[in-house]
Amino acid sequence: MSQQPLPDERRPTNDGRRVAGRNRAALVTAAREIYAEHGLGAPLSAIARRAGVGQGVLYRHFPDRTAVATAVLDENVREIEQAAAAPDADIAGVLGVLTWHQTESAAFISVLHADGAAAGRSGIPEYAADLSRRVERALRAHLPDGHRLARARDDLMIAVAMVSGAVTGPTREQREHRALAAWRLLGVEVGPVRPFGG
Structure with a gap:
């Protein structure tokens, strides 16, 4: 049928x-x-x-399902990498682009929870762990010494995962509000929440 x-x-x-x-x-x-x-x-x-x-x-x-997910999520990550590669990039601006993607996609949030070290052992697909590592590299490239997200090795991606967990609500505006509130509670400045080039 x-x-x-x-x-x-x-x-x-x-x-x-x-x-x-x-x-x-x-x-x-x-x-x-x-x-x-x-x-x-x-x-x-x-x-x-x-x-x-x-x-x-x-x-x-x-x-297969992995190929579809990789094609879609790779575009999200590529945009964050482009924001990090921009001549005037700073951590606040790159976090603004990351936060925009967090508020736009439940699937992207699941990638941000992927732990590269646990790939293959915890059921996290390797493509998701790779995408998560790429996001971390893009962010880390602009993380100044002494920044509160650079104090311990895992602080950056734990903070990203914590903010991702706060991104809930039926509208994009509500999700953005909650994401920005979470960054604020962590004491982290975030630039404009928008897609790269937007």
Whole structure:
């Protein structure tokens, strides 16, 4: 029995190979939306429906759940790395970009809880641990000596995980408010909460 799409979801269309690039982009966009709403455990069928393609198209571009998640979350991390590489970058500005991603995506928050040292032993996928390490490197590159997040080796990512845990609420504004309150309670200055370049 076929599953009927929800009213706000697009029906699959088959435009063939000539639109492969457009289909991949639509799948990444749909996955970002679905993961932001429901986390990494969301069904792949929901992603395909939201993108307006069949599941076969999804599997042609992404052989499994890990490939979809990696494609989506890699874009989040790349944006944080770009913010860290900007000529005028400082820790407050990079934390602002990180905080924007925290308020936008439940899936991204799960990556920030990945402990690179525990990958493979605790059930944390290796791709998530790698993405978490990349976020840590981007932040650490701008962490001045003596900064409160640099006092102990693990302080930085523990603080990031703590703020991620506070990012709750039905609206982005509420999640942002809670994230900024958590940073404030930790005594950490955060720049404007926005995507890189936004």
